[in-house]
Amino acid sequence: MKKILLIQPPQWYPITPHLAVPLLAGQLKAAGFQTDIADLNVRFYNRILTPEHLAAADLTAREDLDRLAETYKDADLDAIRETGAYEEKTRALKYLTLRRFYDEHGAQIPALIREIGTAVRTMREPALFYDPEKLPAAKHQIRLALRLASMPFAPNELDLDNYFANPLLNLDWDNIKKQVEDRSVNMFYAYLSQEARAVAENGYDVVCLSLTDLSQLLPVFTLASFLKAQTAAKVVVGGNYATQICEDMMRFEEILRSYIDYISIGDGETALVALCRALDGQIPLSDVPNLVYRSEVTQKIVSTGFSCVHFDMNALAYPDYTGYDLTQYFTPEIIFPIQLSKGCYWGKCTFCDYAYGQQGYAPKRIPRIIDELRYFVETYGASKFIFVDEAIPPAFYNQLALAILDAGLKINYYSFARLEDGYTPQVLKNLYDSGARLFLWGYECESLRIMKLMNKGINAERRLEILTDARDAGIWNDGLFIFGYPTETMEEIEATQRVIREHRREIPSVTLSNFALKKHAKLLEEIGGNGVYDFAPNGDFYTVYRDRIDGVAMAERRAVRRSFQFDFLDENAHALWSVVFSDFDHLLLYLSKYGCDYVSGYRSEHRVSPEFR
Numbered sequence: 001m002k003k004i005l006l007i008q009p010p011q012w013y014p015i016t017p018h019l020a021v022p023l024l025a026g027q028l029k030a031a032g033f034q035t036d037i038a039d040l041n042v043r044f045y046n047r048i049l050t051p052e053h054l055a056a057a058d059l060t061a062r063e064d065l066d067r068l069a070e071t072y073k074d075a076d077l078d079a080i081r082e083t084g085a086y087e088e089k090t091r092a093l094k095y096l097t098l099r100r101f102y103d104e105h106g107a108q109i110p111a112l113i114r115e116i117g118t119a120v121r122t123m124r125e126p127a128l129f130y131d132p133e134k135l136p137a138a139k140h141q142i143r144l145a146l147r148l149a150s151m152p153f154a155p156n157e158l159d160l161d162n163y164f165a166n167p168l169l170n171l172d173w174d175n176i177k178k179q180v181e182d183r184s185v186n187m188f189y190a191y192l193s194q195e196a197r198a199v200a201e202n203g204y205d206v207v208c209l210s211l212t213d214l215s216q217l218l219p220v221f222t223l224a225s226f227l228k229a230q231t232a233a234k235v236v237v238g239g240n241y242a243t244q245i246c247e248d249m250m251r252f253e254e255i256l257r258s259y260i261d262y263i264s265i266g267d268g269e270t271a272l273v274a275l276c277r278a279l280d281g282q283i284p285l286s287d288v289p290n291l292v293y294r295s296e297v298t299q300k301i302v303s304t305g306f307s308c309v310h311f312d313m314n315a316l317a318y319p320d321y322t323g324y325d326l327t328q329y330f331t332p333e334i335i336f337p338i339q340l341s342k343g344c345y346w347g348k349c350t351f352c353d354y355a356y357g358q359q360g361y362a363p364k365r366i367p368r369i370i371d372e373l374r375y376f377v378e379t380y381g382a383s384k385f386i387f388v389d390e391a392i393p394p395a396f397y398n399q400l401a402l403a404i405l406d407a408g409l410k411i412n413y414y415s416f417a418r419l420e421d422g423y424t425p426q427v428l429k430n431l432y433d434s435g436a437r438l439f440l441w442g443y444e445c446e447s448l449r450i451m452k453l454m455n456k457g458i459n460a461e462r463r464l465e466i467l468t469d470a471r472d473a474g475i476w477n478d479g480l481f482i483f484g485y486p487t488e489t490m491e492e493i494e495a496t497q498r499v500i501r502e503h504r505r506e507i508p509s510v511t512l513s514n515f516a517l518k519k520h521a522k523l524l525e526e527i528g529g530n531g532v533y534d535f536a537p538n539g540d541f542y543t544v545y546r547d548r549i550d551g552v553a554m555a556e557r558r559a560v561r562r563s564f565q566f567d568f569l570d571e572n573a574h575a576l577w578s579v580v581f582s583d584f585d586h587l588l589l590y591l592s593k594y595g596c597d598y599v600s601g602y603r604s605e606h607r608v609s610p611e612f613r
Helices: 020-030 040-048 051-072 077-083 086-124 134-153 173-181 189-201 214-230 240-244 255-259 271-279 366-380 394-407 425-434 448-454 460-473 490-502 522-527 554-571 584-594 596-601
Strands: 003-008 034-039 206-210 234-238 262-264 291-294 301-303 336-338 384-387 412-417 436-444 476-483 509-514
Touching: 003 020, 003 040, 020 034, 020 206, 020 271, 034 040, 040 051, 040 134, 040 189, 051 086, 051 134, 086 134, 173 214, 189 214, 206 214, 206 271, 214 234, 214 240, 214 255, 234 240, 234 271, 255 291, 262 271, 336 366, 366 394, 384 584, 394 425, 412 584, 425 436, 425 460, 436 448, 436 460, 436 584, 448 460, 460 476, 476 490, 476 554, 476 584, 476 596, 490 554, 509 554, 584 596
Parallel strands: 003 034, 003 206, 206 234, 234 262, 336 384, 384 412, 412 436, 436 476, 476 509
Antiparallel strands: 262 291, 291 301
């Protein structure tokens, strides 16, 4: 029987565990496979957020700055950025990044290094965490510390919730490989080399890497290269982002020769079990669904086809966190992810690509959900959850809320939700009583014309009424907004901005984004590819196109959103969580302890709003 290791690679938000690896581990163990899991992401954050590591990074970065300053003291940096070769542009950008960082923060660095331990403890110790003055200050210190840890690898930069690669690079295989191999810019190189040696010492037969987001792309290929060089294990890559770029990876034979053995696309709950059975000699490899690999016989890349794999959600094993050190996450209490269903029951929004690679909508039965919640309460002492569904129908949600109350479960939770008429005052009260404290609502924009083009399938004229009812019930509403949908005018964008500014009680926090033409979005099927985007599917690993669709131009809408967000943060500089991107777990903890009115009404004497993103 094969010995399997599932890995959560950097970079991901290190607040609470991602669901994918524990969920797949549960299925493999239920099938009889010896399976271990490792969250290399949270280990990485704990490794670099120490005084010793930051002091070493500071020393290296200052030496680089001194050396580059001598090189560029008389150089025309603007000219280099316009006409220089890639390597020269990167060195110049590194110099500018270092100079700007130390000009702005150099005087703070000694204190930051001394105090980083306290900032990390603040994220974990309840007495510190629940002080609304201490927590924002600690997060500011941690984000600054992550920038410092990145400076030896500038212009690459790490944050709590993202990894920003060199902006000069195109996202194609040649440039990805260049970054993987260049330890001067790859801040994961030394760490992942060390972790690969540990994998080799443990003699795993199969190592699976979760690739769910662009921010993990460089670390995944870096780790895969070390695993191929240092172990005899078969390397499997799967996840949402792997699915999105699978066709592009298939264009490069080198990827499936020197980095990865198998790409698992689409839902992995049963597909990965089938692959491990095939590698164990129990079934033919051709019986494994949604698999891409390089044939050992023909040396050609083979695909078993891409189809939706249907399985019974109720028959899945529970996620298994055995092997994770839950004390290493940056939170005083773990928010456990629970999946109530697969897919989106609406699934028709034109800008969305979530449905790509999924089996369609399939919910769990409510008694099964209650059993799963109870399992986590009893096994892990859990009381906080995120339901990681694209959307949950209001009637189903109401039934679940009543079942939670009947079961006597004392929990709090949050999720995405659609602004549908089914969210009546009574339903929202039931949800609050059962533990709901936060919903992420797709408000999108104010224009009814644009909402119709988006095909949201809701009564857009009732959105504020539903948000008012939710707030009256005690639920925090985070509004998700998109600026610059095709044909949207500046007047329509300004109407959206007014809603955000004028309805702070109903919408106490916002998550703002620019319209993105996603590679597998339904909108692209409608408008076709001819002349509307800059990046064709020719091997580049892009999942968002640079579009040229009628309306506010891409560069302009980015500038509009940026300007508005700057102003909005300034206007709400003393408020907690006025703008939220990834920090919903901590917001849930505060809402669970203090309630919506306290958190939304709190005003600090200091600036506590997050930095611009």
